[in-house]
Amino acid sequence: MSKLRTAVLALIAAALAAASCGGRPAQQADLILTNAKVVTMAADAPRAEALAVAGGKIIFAGGRAGALRLRGQATRVVDLGGRMVLPAFQDSHIHLVTGGVELGLCDLNGLRTKDQVMAKVRDYAAAHPGAAWVTGGGWDLPLFPQANPRKEDLDAAVPDRPAVLASADGHSAWANSRALALAGVTRSTPDPAGGRIERDPGTGEPSGTLRESAAGLVDRFVPDLGPEDYIKGLRAGQTLANQHGIASIIEASAGPALLDAYAALDRAGELSVRVLASLHVNTDRGVSETGRLTELRRRYAGRRLKATAAKIFADGVMEPHTAALLEPYVDRPGDRGTPLLEPEAFDALAVALDRAGFQIHVHAIGDRAVRMALDAFEAAGRANGFRDMRHHIAHLELIDPADIPRFRRLGAAANFQALWAYADPYITDLTLPILGPARSRWLYPIGSVARTGAVIAGGSDWSVSSLDPLQAIQVALTRRGPEDPPGEAWIPEERVDLTTMLRAYTVNGAWLSHEEGWRGTLAAGQAADLIVLDRDLYAVPPSEIGRAKVLLTLLDGREVFRDPALVF
Numbered sequence: 001m002s003k004l005r006t007a008v009l010a011l012i013a014a015a016l017a018a019a020s021c022g023g024r025p026a027q028q029a030d031l032i033l034t035n036a037k038v039v040t041m042a043a044d045a046p047r048a049e050a051l052a053v054a055g056g057k058i059i060f061a062g063g064r065a066g067a068l069r070l071r072g073q074a075t076r077v078v079d080l081g082g083r084m085v086l087p088a089f090q091d092s093h094i095h096l097v098t099g100g101v102e103l104g105l106c107d108l109n110g111l112r113t114k115d116q117v118m119a120k121v122r123d124y125a126a127a128h129p130g131a132a133w134v135t136g137g138g139w140d141l142p143l144f145p146q147a148n149p150r151k152e153d154l155d156a157a158v159p160d161r162p163a164v165l166a167s168a169d170g171h172s173a174w175a176n177s178r179a180l181a182l183a184g185v186t187r188s189t190p191d192p193a194g195g196r197i198e199r200d201p202g203t204g205e206p207s208g209t210l211r212e213s214a215a216g217l218v219d220r221f222v223p224d225l226g227p228e229d230y231i232k233g234l235r236a237g238q239t240l241a242n243q244h245g246i247a248s249i250i251e252a253s254a255g256p257a258l259l260d261a262y263a264a265l266d267r268a269g270e271l272s273v274r275v276l277a278s279l280h281v282n283t284d285r286g287v288s289e290t291g292r293l294t295e296l297r298r299r300y301a302g303r304r305l306k307a308t309a310a311k312i313f314a315d316g317v318m319e320p321h322t323a324a325l326l327e328p329y330v331d332r333p334g335d336r337g338t339p340l341l342e343p344e345a346f347d348a349l350a351v352a353l354d355r356a357g358f359q360i361h362v363h364a365i366g367d368r369a370v371r372m373a374l375d376a377f378e379a380a381g382r383a384n385g386f387r388d389m390r391h392h393i394a395h396l397e398l399i400d401p402a403d404i405p406r407f408r409r410l411g412a413a414a415n416f417q418a419l420w421a422y423a424d425p426y427i428t429d430l431t432l433p434i435l436g437p438a439r440s441r442w443l444y445p446i447g448s449v450a451r452t453g454a455v456i457a458g459g460s461d462w463s464v465s466s467l468d469p470l471q472a473i474q475v476a477l478t479r480r481g482p483e484d485p486p487g488e489a490w491i492p493e494e495r496v497d498l499t500t501m502l503r504a505y506t507v508n509g510a511w512l513s514h515e516e517g518w519r520g521t522l523a524a525g526q527a528a529d530l531i532v533l534d535r536d537l538y539a540v541p542p543s544e545i546g547r548a549k550v551l552l553t554l555l556d557g558r559e560v561f562r563d564p565a566l567v568f
Contacts, residue, residue, distance in 0.1 A: 028072030030054045030557065031528075034064050036080040037536050040522040041087050041507045051085065053528040056556035061522050078568045084536045086502065087522055088247035088529040088553060089469045090509025092415050093361075093394045093459025095170075096249055096273070097230055097258045100237030102463050106136030109168060109463055114143045114153075121157040121165070133222055134158045137166030138463060139174065141319045142425035148198050149174045151208030164218050169464050171317045173215035180206055183218045192217065194340050196322070212316050212340075230261035238265075238272045242561040244468045245531040245550040248274040248509060248519070250361070252394070252461065253311045255280050259300045266302040272560040274304045274529075276513045278311035278361040283341045287352040294356055308514075310358040312349065313340050315369035318397055319430040323366030326400060330436045339369055346372050347379040350391075354380035359514075360391040361415075367400040367442070374406045381410065390512055394459060398435070399445050407454035413512050414449045415457045418476035418501065419465050421446060423490040446476055447494040456496075457512050458504035470537075470546050473501040477542040486543045498537060498545075528557035532566065 029052035038048035040061055050067035052060035060067050071077060102109070106124040111117050117139050125134050141147035154163055154176035162179035166172070175185075187204045191197055195214030198207045210218065241249065251258065254277040265271040277300065279293045293310055300307040315337060316322025321329055324339040341349070353360055360380070362373040370393060377391045392413035397420070407414050420426070421444035432440050442448075450456050460467040471482040476496050479489035489495055510520025519527040532552040537545055551566040552559065 026070060027054050027059055029059060029067070029070040029075045032067045032071060032075055032077045033085060033532075034067060034077065034079055035082060036085045036532075037082060038085040038522060039502065039538075041503060042521040042523040045523070048522070051522060051530070053554075053557045056528055056558070058522055058524055058526050058528050060524055076568070080532060082536070083551065084533040085522070086245075086531050086533065087506040087520055088531050088555065089245045089505045090248040090250070090513070090520075091241065091246050091459050091462070091467060091469065091505075092250045092392075092457040092509050092512055093252045093417065094241075094249050094462050094467060095252050095464075096237040096241065096462070097234045097251070097261050099233075099463035099467075100235065100240070101225065101229060101233030102136055102138065103236050104232070106134055106165060107138055108136065108165065109138030111139070111143075117143060118153060118157055121154070121163070125158045125163075131161075133161060133179075134163035135165065135222055137170075137173075138168050139165060140168050140426070141172065142429050147172070147319050147430060148207060148209045151175060151177050151180065151206070154208060162221070164215075164222060166215070169317050169319075171212055171322060172320060173210045173218060175208055175210060175218045179218050179221070180208070182221050185210075185217050189217070194338070196320075211320050212322050225257070227257070227260060227264075230257055231264055234261045234265060235270075239561075241467060242272050242553045242555075243550065244470075245533075245553050246273065246467065246469065247529045247531075247553060247555045247560065248513065249276070250309065250459065250513065251275055251277040252361070252459075253278055253280045254307065256296070259296065259307060262305050263300055263302055266305045271304045272555060274513070274515075274519075274555075275306070276309055277305065277307040278309040279307055279358075281310050281312050281349070281353075283312060283345070283349065286345060287348055289349070290352045290356045290358075293353075293358065297358075308357070308359055309361045310353045311361045312346070312363070312373075314346070314362050314364040314373055315339050315366050317365050318434070319426060321434065323397070324368040324372070325366045325398070326368045326371065327439070329434045331434050336368065337366055339372060343372050343375065346376045350376035350380040351383045354389060354391075355384045359389055362391075362393045363395060364393050365395050365397045367398045367403070367439075370396060370399050371403050374403055374410060374412065377410050377412050378406075386411065390514065392457065392512060395461070396444070396449075398439065398443055399449070401442060401448070404445060404448050405452050407449055408452045413455040413457050413508070414446075415459055415512070416444065416446050416476075416504070417459055417461050417465070417472070418444070418446060418504075419460065419472040419482070420444060421490075421494070422475050422479055422481050422484075424481060427490075441491060443491065445494050447496050450496050450500050455508050455511060456500060456504045457508050458501065468546070469505045470548050473498070473505070473537075474542060474545040476501045477545065480543070482546045484543070486541065498542070502537075528554055530554050534565070
């Protein structure tokens with residue numbers, strides 16, 4: 001063979017070798033996870049037994065031998081002993097900063113009796129004698145008759161200073177006499193627009209409970225929190241989120257104070273969740289809000305923070321009759337609740353926000369509010385063209401069956417808080433009696449929406465309820481309480497399967513954030529946002545899913561939480 005021919009063949013071989021590996025040597029992994037049950041959520045290769053990570057990205061998902069070929073001298077190789085690996089969770093509706101702030105205030109979340117609530121308020125007040133106000137919240141409405149706590153009870157617990165405590169759902173406030181007096185709220189004070197002052201039926205005096213905008217009558221006198229309070233709250237909130245496998249969120253309602261906290265941690269490289277902030281819309285300002293929101297969107301564009309969504313509150317909540325219904329409440333003939341903006345104004349606002357490129361995020365509880373939101377999305381599409389905006393509605397407690405197919409037709413996502421979809425006292429004591437059986441069949445119709453092919457997303461609304469995605473997933477499968485044993489499902493037709501709910505908290509969450517191109521699945525090239533669980537969710541009964549524990553959470557391949565039980 002001539003030297004020329006030998007040289008030519010060598011060049012061809014080198015070119016072929018370069019082409020086969022992308023023109024550069026195979027990348028060595030920083031981390032390899034082996035002996036794992038990997039659920040990738042990728043349609044073409046849904047399962048794997050090993051992953052390799054480098055530079056914050058997945059570089060391999062497949063068999064053990066293939067992963068180990070990427071091992072270098074500095075590679076950390078971890079045998080997971082058959083544990084489950086998933087893409088990291090996204091909570092698509094959460095109040096992360098204010099929930100974290102609440103942890104340091106008079107935190108009443110999770111208390112199960114009125115006596116427990118009263119004891120916690122007394123103990124908090126005694127432990128904070130220098131606080132000018134006693135604030136916080138998290139009390140559950142069913143703990144009090146007609147969901148209406150009395151000022152006299154709060155007076156007994158906090159007699160020396162004003163106190164105001166928000167309900168768990170954030171739509172009511174409980175004030176003592178000192179707070180009401182300081183705010184000038186008396187029997188002659190009219191109900192504000194969009195709100196209601198609960199009154200003693202005998203005297204007409206304020207009873208102590210303020211609904212919706214009426215809470216603002218007192219809240220405006222509460223001393224403002226400072227920037228450090230919000231940053232401290234965010235640190236506490238994101239730590240808790242990471243412990244539950246959450247590495248991405250959609251902030252449910254943000255103004256400048258919350259955005260400043262997110263931006264501060266983002267600039268410092270300390271933000272351990274990806275954040276899509278939904279900018280709070282002042283609906284009283286109508287379409288003129290668009291300019292202000294556009295400036296906020298520009299100002300708060302960061303590395304892990306973007307503020308590209310706009311949040312509209314369409315109604316209140318069911319229990320105090322502030323949700324907007326198509327037909328009247330059973331116990332209040334003629335009362336359908338009052339939407340927080342009229343349909344014409346809603347449509348005009350949606351058109352303006354959609355035209356300005358905002359993703360619209362709507363709070364809607366009642367079937368009338370849900371229909372108004374879908375109508376507004378449709379109006380925006382007709383005016384601006386039906387683009388890939390991914391507008392979505394959160395909560396969706398009651399949907400009229402005629403509106404269920406519209407989510408898919410409009411390309412809108414159904415953002416359910418599945419942890420609420422069982423017969424707890426909110427449902428049995430406060431909701432079923434005011435809706436009646438026919439409408440109650442359509443409470444939290446997750447299965448019906450999923451069967452249309454619409455995108456289902458999962459969120460917690462924390463601190464309204466637990467932010468643990470595994471508990472919410474369990475309830476969606478069982479339609480029973482997270483601590484209930486196996487048994488009869490509440491509205492069994494609305495149960496969904498495990499894969500549907502895992503998608504809701506992973507790849508669908510990434511889609512809702514317009515980021516499915518680079519995260520949300522465990523495939524080569526995707527961000528190494530992943531979690532390790534202590535058990536295979538597909539191998540345990542649905543009623544035990546909520547007992548699973550997150551052992552490791554990675555964001556961009558970096559450890560943001562590790563349980564001491566996972567040693568490597």
